[in-house]
Amino acid sequence: MIRKIVTTGLVLGMLFAGAARAEDALVVSTWGGNFRDLIDKYIGQEFTKETGVPVKYITGGTMDRLNKAKLATTPESDITFTTSQVGMLYANSNLFEKLDTSKIPNYAHVVPQARISPYQIGSWAYLYTIAYRPDLVPKSITFDSWSDLWNPALKGKVAVPDWDPSHVIAVSAMLSGGDAGSWQKGEAKLKALKPNLKAFYTNDANSEQLISTGETPVQVMLSMNAYYMIGQGSNIKLVIPKEGAILGVDTMSLMKGSTKADLAYKFMNIALSSAAQAKIVAAEKTSPVVDDASVDPKDAALPGVLTTRDQWNKEAIVIPDKLRAEKMAEWRKWFTENIMN
Amino acid sequence: MNMYSRLRGWLVSPSVIVALCICVALFTVFQFSLRAYIPGSLDVGGFTLANFTGLGKSIYRDALWNTLILSIETMVFSLLLAYPLAYALVRVRNRALKSVILITAITPLFLGEIVRTYSWIIALGSNGFINSMLRKLGLVEFPVDMMFTHFGVLVALVHVTIPVVVLMLAAAIAHIDRDYEKAAQSLGAGPIRIFLTVTLPLSMPGILASSTTAFAWTFSAFATPQMIGGGRVPTISTLIYQLGFSSMNFPLAASLSIVGLALTAVSLWVFGKLTARFKHIGGH
Numbered sequence: 001m002i003r004k005i006v007t008t009g010l011v012l013g014m015l016f017a018g019a020a021r022a023e024d025a026l027v028v029s030t031w032g033g034n035f036r037d038l039i040d041k042y043i044g045q046e047f048t049k050e051t052g053v054p055v056k057y058i059t060g061g062t063m064d065r066l067n068k069a070k071l072a073t074t075p076e077s078d079i080t081f082t083t084s085q086v087g088m089l090y091a092n093s094n095l096f097e098k099l100d101t102s103k104i105p106n107y108a109h110v111v112p113q114a115r116i117s118p119y120q121i122g123s124w125a126y127l128y129t130i131a132y133r134p135d136l137v138p139k140s141i142t143f144d145s146w147s148d149l150w151n152p153a154l155k156g157k158v159a160v161p162d163w164d165p166s167h168v169i170a171v172s173a174m175l176s177g178g179d180a181g182s183w184q185k186g187e188a189k190l191k192a193l194k195p196n197l198k199a200f201y202t203n204d205a206n207s208e209q210l211i212s213t214g215e216t217p218v219q220v221m222l223s224m225n226a227y228y229m230i231g232q233g234s235n236i237k238l239v240i241p242k243e244g245a246i247l248g249v250d251t252m253s254l255m256k257g258s259t260k261a262d263l264a265y266k267f268m269n270i271a272l273s274s275a276a277q278a279k280i281v282a283a284e285k286t287s288p289v290v291d292d293a294s295v296d297p298k299d300a301a302l303p304g305v306l307t308t309r310d311q312w313n314k315e316a317i318v319i320p321d322k323l324r325a326e327k328m329a330e331w332r333k334w335f336t337e338n339i340m341n
Numbered sequence: 342m343n344m345y346s347r348l349r350g351w352l353v354s355p356s357v358i359v360a361l362c363i364c365v366a367l368f369t370v371f372q373f374s375l376r377a378y379i380p381g382s383l384d385v386g387g388f389t390l391a392n393f394t395g396l397g398k399s400i401y402r403d404a405l406w407n408t409l410i411l412s413i414e415t416m417v418f419s420l421l422l423a424y425p426l427a428y429a430l431v432r433v434r435n436r437a438l439k440s441v442i443l444i445t446a447i448t449p450l451f452l453g454e455i456v457r458t459y460s461w462i463i464a465l466g467s468n469g470f471i472n473s474m475l476r477k478l479g480l481v482e483f484p485v486d487m488m489f490t491h492f493g494v495l496v497a498l499v500h501v502t503i504p505v506v507v508l509m510l511a512a513a514i515a516h517i518d519r520d521y522e523k524a525a526q527s528l529g530a531g532p533i534r535i536f537l538t539v540t541l542p543l544s545m546p547g548i549l550a551s552s553t554t555a556f557a558w559t560f561s562a563f564a565t566p567q568m569i570g571g572g573r574v575p576t577i578s579t580l581i582y583q584l585g586f587s588s589m590n591f592p593l594a595a596s597l598s599i600v601g602l603a604l605t606a607v608s609l610w611v612f613g614k615l616t617a618r619f620k621h622i623g624g625h
Contacts, residue, residue, distance in 0.1 A: 063586055070383050089589060093383045162572045163587045199489050200572030209459070213466050215488060326381035329588035336583055337400045340572045 025056040026263050029069075029077035029255075032059035034228070034284075039081065042279045043271045050270070053263055062086050069095050075255035078264045081123060084116045084249045088325035091119040097254040103265040106272035106290065113247060113312055114289035116321060120251035123271055124286040127304045127316065128167045129245035131226040131238045136217035143239045146171045149218070150189075154196045159207070159216035162200035165335035166328065167220050167246040168193070170319050174243060180319040183331070190339060200340055211236060222248065223304035227285035240303045240315050247316035249289070281305065287312075367602075373595035385592055392596035401597070404575040405604055407491070408560055411576065412608070414495055415559040416552050419502040420510075423551070426503070427510035428540075450504040458565045461497040462488065465569070489571035497565045502558060506551040513547020514540070545619050553612065560605050577601040 028044070030036050036057050044055040058077055060068070066086060068076065070093055082090065090096050096119035101107040107121065114122025130143045138153045149158060149171075160168050172186030172193070173179055198216050201207040204225050210216040212234050223245075226238045252271060254264050270276055277293035280286055287306040288295060300307045306315060374393070377386030423446075430442045449457055464470045467484035475481045487493040517540060525535045563578040570579065577597060585594020 063589070066383075066589075067586075088381065089383055092381055159571075162583060198571070202567050202572075206568060209462060213463065214468050215466050322381070329378060329380060329584075329590040329593075332588045333584055333590075333593075336575075336580070337398060340583075341400050341403060341575055 025054040026079070026260055026267060027056045027058060027077040028079045028081065028267070029058050029060075029065055030081040031061070035081070038280060038284060039271075042276050042283070043267065046270050046276065047267050051263065051266060055267075066090060069255070075257045077255055078258040078260045079252055079267060080255055081250060081252050084120060084122070084251050084321045085319075085324035085328065087116065087120040087251045087253060088321050090253065091117060092325070095256055096120070097256045097258065097261070099254060100265070103262070104269045104272065106269050106274075109274070109290040109292045110272060111289055111291055111309070111312055113316060113318060114249055116249060116251050120253045121268060121272070122249040122289040123252045124277070124280050124284070125247060125249045125289055125306065125316075126286050127223045127240065127245035127306075128220055128248055129223060129238060129240055129304060131211065131219050131221035131223075131236050133211060133214060133217035133235060134237050135235055136214050144242055146241045146243050147175055148241075149196065149220075150193055152195075154218055156196065156198045157216060158193075158196045158218045158220075159199045159201050159210055160197065160220045161207070162202055162340070164328070165331050165339070166319055166324055169331050169335065170246060170317060171243070174317070180323055180327075183327070187334075187338075194339060197339070224284050224286055227302070227304075238303050244315045244317045245304065247318050370595045370598055373591055374599050376592050378590045378592045383589055383591075389592075392592045393600075395593075396596065396600060400575065401580070401600075404577055404580045405600070407574060408576040408578075408601070409604065409608065411491070411495060411498060411562075411566070411574075412556045412559040415498045415502055416555040418495070418499045419506045419555045420548065420552055422499065423503050423506035423510055424548075427507045427514055430507065430511050431514045446507045447504050449500065454501055454564045457501055458497055458568045461493070461500065461565075461569060465493045465496070488569065489573040491574055494566050494569045494574045497569045498559055498562055501562070501565055502555050505558065506555050509551035509554060510544065510547045513544045513550070517543045549616055549619065552616075553609065556612065557605065557609065560601070560608070577604075 026047070028039065030039055036059050040055065040057065044057075048054055058065075062082055063086070065080070065082070066089060069080070069090065075095075080087075080090065080096075087096070098118050099121065101121075104121070110121060114125060116122055130146070130149065132143065137157070141148055141151055141153060143149070148154075166180065168190060169183050169186065170180040172190040173183045174186070176186040176189045178185030199210060201210055201216075201219070204222065207219060207221060208225055208229055211219050211221070212229060221238075223238060226236055229236050230238070252268055254261060254268075258264060272290055274290060274292045274294055277288040277290050278295055281288050281293060281295050281299055285299060285302055285305055287304070291309070293307070295305070295307050299305055304315075306312050373385065375388055375390070377389045377391065379386050426442060426446045430439060430446065433439050433442065462469075465487040466472070467486075467488070469487075471487065472481070472484040475485060487496070521539050521543065522535050525539050530538065561578060562576070563582065566574055566576045567579045567582065570576070572579075572583075577600075581594045581597045581601070584590060585597065
């Protein structure tokens with residue numbers, strides 16, 4: 001009887017000790033899979049080494065986490081990683097704390113394009129650009145320009161994301177003498193692309209599957225995903241057209257009501273360190289968001305890895321995040337009504 | 342008051358609570374559908390009917406029509422393919438064969454919709470299994486387009502639905518009293534006549550129940566039309582996701598949901614009316 005009581009007490013003690021330990025952890029909200037692993041490997045583990053504080057991750061899709069955060073009465077995480085434009089929705093819903101950048105010494109090295117807002121700092125950057133299977137595309141097409149997507153030889157070969165049409169909308173507008181703000185100028189151009197569009201992929205995995213099976217040998221694709229596929233041995237080529245490619249920046253923010261603000265700032269500072277940024281670039285072929293990252297010259301030479309101010313200014317087409325957040329619903333509605341069907 | 346009467350209240354109460362919760366959720370969706378969308382914000386604005394007046398466009402009519410047609414087609418084909426499986430499952434005497442049929446019919450249920458849909462992406466693709474076989478056999482010169490088509494979505498939906506229909510039909514067929522069939526046989530009826538005049542009518546409750554389930558289940562299908570359809574086969578569910586949740590335009594998503602719900606209710610009512618005369622068949 002006494003043995004049972006002691007055993008039960010030990011088990012309960014271990015459970016509560018685990019729970020107490022989880023309470024002390026810094027909670028980070030992020031996407032799952034390789035994104036979670038990337039944050040843990042290059043930032044979280046270093047943070048725990050320096051502070052002794054464990055990091056706990058809660059994962060989910062971009063919109064799912066936003067929905068949950070909106071519905072929660074207290075913040076479920078201390079730091080949230082999300083995309084720059086969705087971060088605007090968080091900020092507009094009063095879910096983020098205004099950042100005190102004086103507590104993040106490495107903020108001084110952050111490039112202008114990654115200083116998203118008073119509530120968000122870029123963690124890494126990537127480009128949405130053209131990726132293709134050179135074995136399944138006419139050799140004469142090398143995508144020197146975005147206008148090559150409209151080549152009649154690519155009929156039924158192209159895929160674009162279904163959740164974010166801002167890339168092709170901005171490109172069409174640009175090719176029609178406008179920009180994302182005057183996107184209507186590109187409506188006719190975008191409608192002319194319809195014969196070449198075969199599918200609209202639903203997520204990163206779907207994108208990777210469609211290009212690897214050759215179903216859609218040309219895609220407007222996230223550069224990180226393309227490099228992942230290349231690393232897996234896929235015959236995929238990534239190009240940056242002469243007009244540039246659409247910049248995407250993932251960001252980190254402090255959740256309003258977090259009781260671990262100082263630890264969160266420490267975490268962010270580690271994320272922006274030259275060492276962490278260099279490791280993330282080496283692993284994922286992203287662009288560092290700081291100007292002092294020691295990037296391997298081989299990685300720096302890769303299309304879509306922006307390491308110099310000149311590259312950032314010339315190769316990155318920036319769609320203002322405020323515009324993107326405000327226009328996204330309108331763009332999606334127009335795109336669904338006029339392009340997808 | 343006896344014990345059953347006293348317990349009945351306790352037994353019914355949870356279902357009343359669940360029903361109330363569902364009603365509250367539906368009311369919340371309805372009131373969202375009458376609110377204005379504020380771009381760039383998760384909050385909603387004041388009263389408006391714009392979310393409904395905008396649904397007259399062809400894209401929304403096409404999505405409703407596609408959903409209805411896919412649901413009817415899936416129901417019919419699932420029934421036609423599942424009935425022989427269910428019949429064999431119940432009537433086969435060999436236990437090993439019975440196990441094989443059960444595993445073949447039911448195992449897909451354990452894989453989940455996403456895994457099965459990804460498998461169909463590989464099978465239906467231009468370089469997939471089906472096209473490879475067709476080209477090897479010399480039946481086609483160029484790949485047949487099956488992905489991102491109505492046909493591809495239908496095939497995947499039928500495959501996803503068959504296990505459920507098999508289970509429901511098997512339960513109904515298993516409850517048929519074999520004496521009726523023996524009586525028909527003793528009166529000189531052949532196997533086909535016995536099936537058509539005795540077995541099939543007596544399995545009607547199962548047919549109606551599984552048909553209704555297959556229809557309603559397919560009406561709300563999302564992952565399969567989304568992934569196999571590739572945005573080319575719009576359904577109510579995929580539109581709600583694309584225009585509502587991914588754009589955070591909850592009022593539009595809510596209005597599409599209300600319209601979808603209304604269409605489901607009308608469809609099931611019409612189905613009920615059409616099949617009313619079959620409901621009494623099979624009672625014994």
